Amino acid sequence: MHPDRLRAETPGTDHVLHFNNAGAALPPQPVLDAQITYLEREATIGGYEAAAEAEGQLHRTYESIARMLGCDTDEVALVENATRAWDMAFYGLPFDSGDRILTSASAYASNHIACLQVAERTGATVDVLPHDEHGRVDTGALRSRMDDDVALIALTHVPTNGGLVNPAQEVGAVADDADVPFLLDACQSAGQMPLPVDELGCTMLSATGRKYLRGPRGTGFLYVQDDWIERIEPPLLDLHAATWTAPDAYEIHPDARRFENWESHVAGQVALGVAVDYALDQGLDAIFDRNRHLARTLRTGLADVAGVTVHDQGDVRCGITTFSAEQKDASTIQAGLRERDVNTAVSPPSSTRLDAEARALPELVRASVHYYNTEAEVDRFVGALRSVLRA
Numbered sequence: 001m002h003p004d005r006l007r008a009e010t011p012g013t014d015h016v017l018h019f020n021n022a023g024a025a026l027p028p029q030p031v032l033d034a035q036i037t038y039l040e041r042e043a044t045i046g047g048y049e050a051a052a053e054a055e056g057q058l059h060r061t062y063e064s065i066a067r068m069l070g071c072d073t074d075e076v077a078l079v080e081n082a083t084r085a086w087d088m089a090f091y092g093l094p095f096d097s098g099d100r101i102l103t104s105a106s107a108y109a110s111n112h113i114a115c116l117q118v119a120e121r122t123g124a125t126v127d128v129l130p131h132d133e134h135g136r137v138d139t140g141a142l143r144s145r146m147d148d149d150v151a152l153i154a155l156t157h158v159p160t161n162g163g164l165v166n167p168a169q170e171v172g173a174v175a176d177d178a179d180v181p182f183l184l185d186a187c188q189s190a191g192q193m194p195l196p197v198d199e200l201g202c203t204m205l206s207a208t209g210r211k212y213l214r215g216p217r218g219t220g221f222l223y224v225q226d227d228w229i230e231r232i233e234p235p236l237l238d239l240h241a242a243t244w245t246a247p248d249a250y251e252i253h254p255d256a257r258r259f260e261n262w263e264s265h266v267a268g269q270v271a272l273g274v275a276v277d278y279a280l281d282q283g284l285d286a287i288f289d290r291n292r293h294l295a296r297t298l299r300t301g302l303a304d305v306a307g308v309t310v311h312d313q314g315d316v317r318c319g320i321t322t323f324s325a326e327q328k329d330a331s332t333i334q335a336g337l338r339e340r341d342v343n344t345a346v347s348p349p350s351s352t353r354l355d356a357e358a359r360a361l362p363e364l365v366r367a368s369v370h371y372y373n374t375e376a377e378v379d380r381f382v383g384a385l386r387s388v389l390r391a
């Protein structure tokens, strides 16, 4: 890792202290260039013509994602965001009355809302697994709760509200033993740590482009393991996901393209491939090490600020840090930091209601670092926070 070079390739670092990488990271120059170049071609030769010209580049996006996950390109679908990716898999599973959906306290709001809706519609039940002393999903309890009614294990790898990294691989082993589908929400882990789907044992994985992958907004992808693709009927179909073969017949695409739709943000998809390559060039292990180091340094700095409580859980913690302060609420702190050109996010209890209620969490400030951030920025951040709390 060469922070100077990485920052020289990240124009935003000249303007802001960006600790909102779990919201949307600053893109590196090659990602920006790929989008602008593509948009210029659209404006110059036409949208459909530019897409035809970029077919090879677009294919490389599938290849890059497949390389990152260690899967086949036919197992990857490009969609608009992580939620749509997750939904296309989840709503495509054939839930029935009596089925059990196992999930955990760190579930993301959109996913859990979908679980509740399916439970209402079908009579399936949603069982929230207990967590261990580190806040991680308790894999012993998971194993003991497995039975023939379990129709899905859904796990959020890294929650939106803290540094916790759930033991996805251990969950995947239980799912594999029981031959139950395992849907991993890797929205906050993609780009931050290696995601080898075979080792993780997930059947399906959803992710977004704009967060730790540093890709464009409005991009995301879904991985579905080959054996499962034809067992999941997409909740929505169009002429890209299926072919109209006779006036009263259609055939659903046999590979993961069935989860996509025809009209899409091609500039973003091309640039997403560039972003994935950029992350792979840095090395996902190296990124994870650096993020953990920077976040550890940040948590140490925050622990020294009077009135501040850090709320992160986990024995392994990633680049996300959340905290609250006695002196001011999270929105006021975020606004004060923004006035000082420091970017953070607010994580409300409604994003992670199960965890927030269990721990009686208030609105939290989320400060999420990435490998192009520096120790000097961590110091500046802590200084800026002190000044906001004093103001």
Ligand SMILES: Cc1ncc(COP(=O)(O)O)c(C=O)c1O
Binding pocket: 022, 081, 082, 083, 084, 108, 110, 156, 158, 159, 160, 185, 187, 188, 207, 208, 209, 220
């Ligand atoms: C854990 C988690 N899952 C899913 C999502 C949804 O991602 P998207 O906004 O790309 O749909 C988020 C967004 O913050 C998230 O933090």
